Amino acid sequence: MNLTGNLLIGAQETGATTGSMKALNPATNLSIEPSFAFGGASEVDRAAHLADDAFDSYNNTSLEVRAAFLERIADGLDAIASELAQRASLETGLPVAQLEGEAAKSATQFRQFATVVRQGRFRQATIDPAQPSRQPRPRMDHRMQKIALGPIAIFGASNFPISYSVAGGDTASALAAGCPVILKAHNGHPGASEIQGRVIQQAVKDAGLHEGVFSLLRGDGNEIGEALVEHPLIKGVTFTGSEGGGMALFRRAQLRPDPIPVFTEMTSVNPTFVLPSALFSRGKDIGDGFAERMLVTVGQACLKPAILLAIDGIGFSEMKQALIARIEAMHARTMLTPGIATMYRRNVDRQLSAGAQQIAMGGEPQGTWDGQSFLFEVDGARLLETPSLSEEVFGPAALLVRVKDIDQMVAIARHFRGQLSATMQIEQADHALAARLLPILERRTGRIVINAFAHPQEVSDASIHGGPFPATSDSRFTSVGMSAIERFLRPVCYQGFPDELLPEALRHDNPRGLWRLTDGALSKA
The missing domain is CATH 3.40.309.10 (Aldehyde Dehydrogenase; Chain A, domain 2)
Structure with a gap:
């Protein structure tokens, strides 16, 4: 894959507007071609508006379309796994074999989330049918499902340049939930980030989705990160890194006119x-x-x-x-x-x-x-x-x-x-x-x-990667495992709706055959 160093904003490429950098090979202390573009608040604004434009259509894609999109990303990662591992090794000093394992893990995560999407359980579809004869007051029909929060800003991590980076679990779970993603790439592995970003960008195109479903940005210093957290169209943030960095983003998000959740994974000694x-x-x-x-x-x-x-x-x-x-x-x-x-x-x-x-x-x-x-x-x-x-x-x-x-x-x-x-x-x-x-x-x-050790960790339905502060900023959620999708969802109740206006997961005939909680009983009815 030819690396250009450009920012990927939707389907477009953008050159440097606030400077540039070259990757460093930490083993040789020498820089690596090419130069990688830095963007700023203007690029954040463009990406955020594209993501907001994409949200309604992407959030309302059928479960099958969304699952197939995630599988396209997995296939794309498999196709470039060797090239990706080679570049990531140059930029991090980590062994190629280890990074090939990371690439495989990332592809697996996207396929696992495709299964989660097809099953539809993440919707948590719940139905309380109308009771017109109930006394002393009739009950209207109430139906609830969970929908995506909106555009999500994801900060790529330094220590796992693939599985916690551009094509990592945060991206997979946010896309699975129905959230467009704006990825702030880590400057420690810009080439590996671009390779992953192009795989996702191509999958968006091949799936016929709105281009704003994914963008990849890069910047120098704190400006671009602060612009992402403060942008009014961003509805959630994920961050993996130091306690100081995570809490700076968390506090900034709480000072917005409309505070948003920041899901951080920060520090742990794993005794x-x-x-x-x-x-x-x-x-x-x-x-x-x-x-x-x-x-x-x-x-x-x-x-x-x-x-x-x-x-x-x-x-x-x-x-x-x-x-x-x-x-x-x-x-x-x-x-x-x-x-x-x-x-x-x-x-x-x-x-x-x-x-x-x-x-x-x-x-x-x-x-x-x-x-x-x-x-x-x-x-x-x-x-x-x-x-x-x-x-x-x-x-x-x-x-x-x-x-x-x-x-x-x-x-x-x-x-x-x-x-x-x-x-x-x-x-x-x-x-x-x-x-x-x-x-x-x-x-x-x-x-x-x-009778084992904390590392490594399985990625599964039951696995949890979270904990009380300062391990994370919200101990109710995990950043690893299939329940990671829950970070990016919120409930909506539909009261008294005609069937033709109901979301697919809540319609009377249950066209997708989803498990639903109906009048307190779990069934596919």
């Missing part, structure tokens, strides 16, 4: 609690497995297990030595961007300043933006009295916590802020303690894992 019997029986394996998952993607995953806690006892030393061995054997690897590498080094220094003891480190950096692996250790009391030790270090570093006793482990569990996930390593004899920890963890995370 792993090793209970005594598990520590005794398999401490070495737990330490090795924890380190292996922590080091994936150079520690630049939102679900990276970052804090390992265990009560000091039999098995602790074996677990610790396994961690040290894995960390010391790891050579330094290229991090995604100079900004991420710089922040990682600052956060490593922060851990040391907060009193963490460095007990292992990996190979010395060879490249400018390489991330060296570190393992720190503290006791439970230090963790409880030093909140900064529990903050995320985005990169290949982990913290081992030597816990005094069960009561201190429970206190530490209560100490954590909201998380995307939490893990317990347990055996049968640990069930009583696990049951004591469970309600504490339920209040602090969206996903609890037993």
Whole structure:
């Protein structure tokens, strides 16, 4: 695919209006052709008006047309998977094989959401038939379904340049809901973003949809992001990144004359609690497995297990030595961007300043933006009295916590802020303690894992990627899994409607054969 570096606004291409950039290969510290255009508030306005023009027709497409559109995107991603992975690798330093897996995952997500759309359950069609003879007052016919919010602004993430980027889960779920998408591409992988954007742009054309269903923008600094959040035609925002960046967008959205939802995925340390019997029986394996998952993607995953806690006892030393061995054997690897590498080094220094003891480190950096692996250790009391030790270090570093006793482990569990996930390593004899920890963890995370690690995560009907603040800005929703579509929907009730004016999902003959809740009973009637 020929990269032009242009912005994709609907079916049109637009050159630079506020400057340009070249991608950086972080492994070589050299720039990569071509130049990529920056836009500003004017381009946001054009894209937003196109999206608004597209909304009514796209939101009212038949379920089959919308599902087929999502499958076109999946087919397009499959067709360019190798090229996409090669370009993304140049721009991020991530292995090509890993990125080919990301491309496959993204295509799968679009196909999964096509199934969700065809089933139509996301409509949550509900019918309370008229009761003209009811006393003391008759009841009119009431019918409810969920419809799309409107145009959505999606901020591409840095750490997964495909599956959380232009053709990621946010885009798939928003399009599945019926929302046009304006994608603000991440400047860390502009070429990979353009390749994905062109696949979606072509799918819009091939499906015969309004061109405003999808646009791809790029900008320098905060201007274009602020313009997106503040534009009156934008009705929702998604963001994956730092707590500071996410909350800046969230606050700006709440200050609008018409506040809109901002669905952020921000920060998490994904604590792993090793209970005594598990520590005794398999401490070495737990330490090795924890380190292996922590080091994936150079520690630049939102679900990276970052804090390992265990009560000091039999098995602790074996677990610790396994961690040290894995960390010391790891050579330094290229991090995604100079900004991420710089922040990682600052956060490593922060851990040391907060009193963490460095007990292992990996190979010395060879490249400018390489991330060296570190393992720190503290006791439970230090963790409880030093909140900064529990903050995320985005990169290949982990913290081992030597816990005094069960009561201190429970206190530490209560100490954590909201998380995307939490893990317990347990055996049968640990069930009583696990049951004591469970309600504490339920209040602090969206996903609890037993005898595995938080990363990787399945994309399925039951999977959840969310949690209480600061993991996300709204713990009621997920950004991964089929229920992610619920972020972009709102209910509408149709009272006393003639059948010919009702939406398809609510008509008397149920032409799509959808499951509906009718007078309190679930059926296809």
